[in-house]
Amino acid sequence: MRTTRYAFLAAVLAIAPASKALAATSDDCSQGFGTRLIEAYAEDAQPADPNAPAPERRAMPSPLPSPPFPSAEWQLGGVAYPIGVPNLNSQYPLEKALACTAFGHWMKDNRVEIYGWINGSVNASSSAHTNYPLSYATRPGRAEFNQALLRIERVPDTVQTDHFDWGFHFDNLYGYDYHYTTMKGVFSNQLLNNPRADQPLNGKTYGYDPMLFYADFYLPHVAEGMVVRVGRYLSLPDIEAQFSPNNYLVTHSVLYTVDPYTQMGVMTTTKLNQQWTLQVGINGGNDTAVWNRSARPTLQACVRWVSKDNDDMLYPCVNSFNTSDYNYNNVQMYVTTWGHRFSDDVHILTEAYYMYGRKIPGYGPEGVPGKAGEYGIVNYLNVAVNPKNMLSFRNEWYNDQKGQRTGYATRYTTHTLGMTHWVTQDLEIRPELRYEKSYDVAAYDGGRKDNQLSAIVDAIWHY
Incomplete structure (x- = not known):
């Protein structure tokens, strides 16, 4: 990659x-x-060997070039890579430097990888008090330390079909972005129990989140391969992701900002054939640890279809379904993503969802508990200019019907144009320009205005 x-x-x-x-x-x-x-x-500054052999795979060819795009594969949550796709990470500088040590030899022998990135940004905004619901650069006119992430993982080999394999994944995140990733019951006191009048979001300014921790078990003889994931994992759908390098743009859509981020439970991903993949799992609820008293048994189910020519992908999901009333982020969510490739260098991704909670305090008639829902659609147009540069244009429409997710009952549109420039395979820089508007009430700058213009640039240094 x-x-x-x-x-x-x-x-x-x-x-x-x-x-x-x-x-x-x-x-x-x-x-x-x-x-x-x-x-x-x-x-890493030297030209890659064009004659280097490609790793073996038993899946369709990668539909997208990466870089400049953040991923070479069509979207599929719940697995490190779609089943049959090899580990596409080349060795990062930290791993190369460790290779001569006894620990480095152990890592190589056991297929364990250690790497990560550091991400900072600076923004200018027409708002003075808060950029929200823009995320994650919530504080206007600030340089922000967004993410420092250390990843330790072993990726199961799902290309082979003759033996069981296993893997694990542990992500340690520190920075401002923990405000959005925190799961109730997992180091959540630093956010939930620290109200701050001087911050647009509660909690300590910078915090730590063990964002992902799970084990993967690969069963090659179930259909064309099954991966069983147990632990805390990313919510399956969404074009966007919590991790900076996995995104086309610096900021996030409103649609993504307010939906579930992680779940804890068991997820199965089964490759039925080259075109169809089925996912079924159960967890303790959105952004809630299974040992927390807010947890509720919650079903997840998705299916992914890819066309024979690899030009189209459809990924409908029931991201969270249960019969419980609202508690900590217990929303019911139905979402679909469609991707279409016009050429190797141009593709679109479109996501739409409907989400709601039952008997939410204060959202029924005369302040009694009631239902609150929200829905929206977002589209990305992505263009690879050359192997070092890509452009992305995102347009979004979102309706927070009662204001339960953003704090304002209004419709939103956002329009974002950004670029990713790979200075190196270890350094990427992403400038971005964004305009957004609320239509029914003033929802920007803490309710002071109905629109917002912002410019932001960030840098991601991989190690």
């Missing part, structure tokens, strides 16, 4: 004596860890 170049380090190496550049490599175990790490970044 990672084929762009680190121009700055390449220039440094060009200035250095040729003998020195030839002598130093990240796998030279006579060098110290720091030197090997620097050389790993320098190696």
Whole structure:
């Protein structure tokens, strides 16, 4: 997936004596860890070998080039990669630098990977008090430390079909974005029990969230392969994701901002054939740990279809269904995503959902508990300009009927144009311009205006 170049380090190496550049490599175990790490970044600046063999796969070819797009595969939650697709991550600089150590040898022997990224942003806005419901850059006119993420994982080999395999995944997130990712019952006191009058969101300004922790079990002899996931995992649908590198744009749609983020439970993903994949699972409810008293047994079920020519993808989901009344984020959610590829360089993604909660305090007649619902649609038009640059244009319409999700009972439209520039396979920069409007009440800048214009740029450094 990672084929762009680190121009700055390449220039440094060009200035250095040729003998020195030839002598130093990240796998030279006579060098110290720091030197090997620097050389790993320098190696990422070199052209990729066009004749390098592609990893074996037993799935349709990847429909999209990545980079410049954030993923090479059509959307499918609940698995690291669609069943039959190999681990597409090349070795990151930290892993290369560790390779000479005893720990590095153990990692390689056991297919364990350790890597991550650091993400910061700066924004300018026509609002003075808050950018919400824009996310995650909620504070206007600020430089923000969004995410520092450390990932430890083992990806099961779902290409082979002759033996059981397993994997695990553990994500440690620190930064401002924990405001949106927190699950009740998992380090949630730092957010839920710390009201802040000086912040647009409650909680400590920066916090820690063990965002994902799960085990995967691959059963090759069930249909064309099944993965059983147990633990805390990302909500299955959505074009957008909590992790900065997985997104086409810096900011998120209103539709994504207010929907469920993670669940905890058991999810099965079964490949029926090349075109059809079925997912069924049960969890403790949206953004709620199974041991928390707010948890309710909740069903998830999705099916993904991909056309024979790989140009279309349809992914309808019942993301959360139970018969319980509202408690902590207990909403019923029905969502569908459609993707269409016009060419290798141009594709669209469209998502629509309906979501509601039952007997929510204060949302019925005369303030008694009642139903509150919301629905919307968002479309992405994505264009690969070249292997280092992509453009994305997002348009959205959203109706928060009673204001239960955003705080304002109004209809919204948002229009966002952004670019991703891969300086290197280890560094991406994303500028963005966004205009949004509320139609029934003033919903921006804390209820002071009915529209908002913002500009933002972020950088993601992978390690």
